[in-house]
Amino acid sequence: MPTLKTRVTHLEMTDRPTAAIxxxxSYKLAIMRATKISLPFYRFLYEQVGKPHHWSVHRKLDDEALSAIIHRDNVEIHVLYVEGSPAGFFELVLDQERGVAEILYFGLVAEFQGLGLAKFFxxxxxxxxxxSSPQKVIIETNTLDSPRALQMYQKMGFRPVSFAEAEIETWD
Known part of the structure; x- marks a missing residue:
């Protein structure tokens, strides 16, 4: 399988933001938490949002393994709908013991990018x-994500705390 080299930036936020977006x-929007999201719908969202950026962690998991990850009690998946169509999602992992909330996945479907929705979402x-009252919220991005992702995360209050080099399997 071909791979791509990328630089991963780990970011964190230790203070709750005070500014609201x-x-x-201009759109009819809804954000709904998808409790017990169906695996086909999750796979659809993951591919629509993640394929251009070569997201790979959940891509090849079988149903049992994927369900064991995304249906845990400490995982929340929220879906953005624009005019009734799924337009993006975010996936949170809440680790109460460590006091960390991780935005594991965040993104918009390509056709909904550039419409002024990303910062709001x-x-x-x-x-x-x-x-969940964590001590900090963490997120990571890499050079295969949107070129605006790192800048937007920093504008929203995240600060880089570490970097790593990685090889990511390309999405066929």
Whole structure:
């Protein structure tokens, strides 16, 4: 399998943000928590959002392994709908013991990018993560993600804490 080299940036936020991002008024939006999300719907969202960025961790898991990960009690998946269509999702992993809320996955489907939704939706992910009262919220990005991702995360209050080099399997 071909691989791509990438630089991973680990970021964290240790203070709850005080600024709110207004809801874009030009669209009918809904964000719904998908409790016990169906595996086909999860795979659809994961591919639509992650394929351009070569997300690979959950891609090749069989149903049993994927279900064991995404249906844990400490995992939340929230889906953004725009005009009734699924437009993106975020996946949180809440680790109460370590006091960490991780935004494990965050992104928009390609056709909904560039419409002014990302900052609003990321703000919702951050707000939801802070609802579990963690000591910090963490997220990571890499050079295969949107070129604007790192900048947006930093503008929203995350700060880089470490870097790593990685090889990611390409998405066929």
């Amino acid at each position: 207004p809801t874009p008024a 990321l703000n919702e992910a951050i707000s939801t993560a802070w609802m």
